[in-house]
Amino acid sequence: MSNLADVKNKTVKITLNDGVERTIKFTLNALAELEDKFGSVQAAFDKLEKENSMKALRTILWAGFLHESPNLTEREVGNLIDIAYMAELVESLGTAFEGDMVPDQTSVEGPEDPNA
Secondary structure (H helix, E strand, O other), rough: OHHHHHHHHOOOEEOOOOOOEEEEOOHHHHHHHHHHHHHHHHHHHHHHHHHHHHHHHHHHHHHHHHOOOOOOHHHHHOOOOHHHHHHHHHHHHHHHHHHHOOHHHHOOOOOOOOOO
């Protein structure tokens, strides 16, 4: 894995068949949707990785778009995916998920040392 700071600063944008550039972002709502559908977030990504599930891919991608396209359906997302770009898409999902899971280092630092 690359440097965590580098991953956190990456914004994963993709353009699907409709020509609209979208940002993949795994918000709390996205993760909750994945839990509803798979039982856990880990189960969703396991299904994608271990079983190469097309439904899991479509659902994970859909969840990653919810923050900017809440009315987009899973079926609509499926129609936007070109099979020729599957490997690149899966890699983009992984990068986005890692970036969203890494805490921002500036927000986890403790209080300043008053003696400094």
